[in-house]
Amino acid sequence: MFDWMRSLYRGMEYRVRLGDEISEPFQSKWGILAGDSASPSLFCGYMHDYNPPVTVDDLIILLVIISVLVFADDIAKFLPVSPIAPDLHHLQTKLDYTEKEFCARSSFLELNADKSKLLLIGARNPPIAPLTVENGTRIVETVDSFVYSGITFSSDIRNVFSGHYTLRAKQAQNAVYAVFASEAYVGSLSVVHAVRIYYARVDPYLIHGYEAIVDIKESDLRKLQKVQIGFLRRLLGLHPRCPLALLFTETGIMPIRHRRLILSLKYAKHTLEQSSNHFANVSFRDSRVMHSTNRSCFVGDLVKALKKLPDFHVDVDVRSFETVEGIDNLIECVQEACARHLASGISSERTPLLNPILRGLKEDSIQSVIVLRKYFKFITVSSHRKALSRLLSADHFLAVERYRHITYDNGQPIPRCERRCRYCRVCVEDEVHVLFHCSALQLLVARRQKLFARVNVLIGETAGNDLRHLCLSDSPRAVHRFLDHPDLCPTFAKYVFDILKFFPL
Numbered sequence: 001m002f003d004w005m006r007s008l009y010r011g012m013e014y015r016v017r018l019g020d021e022i023s024e025p026f027q028s029k030w031g032i033l034a035g036d037s038a039s040p041s042l043f044c045g046y047m048h049d050y051n052p053p054v055t056v057d058d059l060i061i062l063l064v065i066i067s068v069l070v071f072a073d074d075i076a077k078f079l080p081v082s083p084i085a086p087d088l089h090h091l092q093t094k095l096d097y098t099e100k101e102f103c104a105r106s107s108f109l110e111l112n113a114d115k116s117k118l119l120l121i122g123a124r125n126p127p128i129a130p131l132t133v134e135n136g137t138r139i140v141e142t143v144d145s146f147v148y149s150g151i152t153f154s155s156d157i158r159n160v161f162s163g164h165y166t167l168r169a170k171q172a173q174n175a176v177y178a179v180f181a182s183e184a185y186v187g188s189l190s191v192v193h194a195v196r197i198y199y200a201r202v203d204p205y206l207i208h209g210y211e212a213i214v215d216i217k218e219s220d221l222r223k224l225q226k227v228q229i230g231f232l233r234r235l236l237g238l239h240p241r242c243p244l245a246l247l248f249t250e251t252g253i254m255p256i257r258h259r260r261l262i263l264s265l266k267y268a269k270h271t272l273e274q275s276s277n278h279f280a281n282v283s284f285r286d287s288r289v290m291h292s293t294n295r296s297c298f299v300g301d302l303v304k305a306l307k308k309l310p311d312f313h314v315d316v317d318v319r320s321f322e323t324v325e326g327i328d329n330l331i332e333c334v335q336e337a338c339a340r341h342l343a344s345g346i347s348s349e350r351t352p353l354l355n356p357i358l359r360g361l362k363e364d365s366i367q368s369v370i371v372l373r374k375y376f377k378f379i380t381v382s383s384h385r386k387a388l389s390r391l392l393s394a395d396h397f398l399a400v401e402r403y404r405h406i407t408y409d410n411g412q413p414i415p416r417c418e419r420r421c422r423y424c425r426v427c428v429e430d431e432v433h434v435l436f437h438c439s440a441l442q443l444l445v446a447r448r449q450k451l452f453a454r455v456n457v458l459i460g461e462t463a464g465n466d467l468r469h470l471c472l473s474d475s476p477r478a479v480h481r482f483l484d485h486p487d488l489c490p491t492f493a494k495y496v497f498d499i500l501k502f503f504p505l
């Protein structure tokens, strides 16, 4: 191994590039192959002798002492101390070993006093004696939050991960801004492309940390939900009042609450698939033991999160966490709960054209309920697509929706049957009426005739007449006949765009 490393570095040559010019090769005694695929193995070899003294306060996880985490050049030591009078004596012992024994004598390193920090989680008082380095001459700074291995820890025990959620939500929001700012250069993004970019640029921030953090605090989760919902609303051109479920059922993106929980369950399954001496496996099994004694732990958080799912929660048998099959079953339950939750969201009277039964969706199937709908692929004009989205999602100025937010002078709501059409004054001014039934406005009738003339050209007179009859007899089904047809769909979206102009605010 050492011979190979010597050979590797002895034969290594560098060149400096400036513009198109490249220097003659030269050798250097400085520089290492940081980031090389061999680095983790070399690092493990280098740190093999790092063995801080064991103390009585060390964390013991199923008989395995784990009080130190070592990741690249970052070392984290953690010990339980009294929140009333934190005694850092044993932590000082470990720090002294690291500085004086390992760094100075074994590995020829120097501990960076400026970068060394102390984080006391849940402590109500300052430590009895400060933590020091450099022979007690420098006190280690105490901080309120610290980032280790990408996770932000906070000293507030009730909000240990709040800083993490805030940071990731902010990064995700910036990514969202960048995605839509790109439209200034590339034009309006199609939904298909935007969804792909979402998974590449936004989703990684939203799901970050699911292996360690389960979403049990609503205020933290809301930070991520706000970014995700904001992205989807802007993509579809919808306002904050529109129903939420359709944002997911139409784009194929899963709500972040369900997505993160499924990922956390998959990680739990991953730990079970490791060997019994793998630290992740040991830790997960220890978490099961802790949950059985009613202590806060990863498994306990999973149980809470499963029970808190909206509308359709998952009843948990904790024995499910003992086997891979049991966790697979829980994942399927979360997917089904998600599908049912969203299906119930689009079953509302507000969105008659999205009714899942009408569309033949299986309400318990995630593959049926959450799909990037084909009509987004068929419509290439952004304004037409947004008009269609507004019509489907009750984000329009038709009386049926506008008078939903208004009451009579006596405070009583205006019943649906009283939200009459502004032109004919007879029927309810809803989506179906303005699309296919209202004949009180000549311009509207003329535009409808133009639509059906175009339909006859596209699919033939016989099929066109059948569709025209369907529009009158079963309008919602006719709308989906339009949306499912690659040629009719763009024509229909343009028609919706024009029709909504006849019904301004």
Ligand SMILES: [Zn+2]
Pocket: 421, 422, 423, 424, 425, 426, 427, 433, 437, 438, 439, 440
């Ligand atoms: Zn009318």
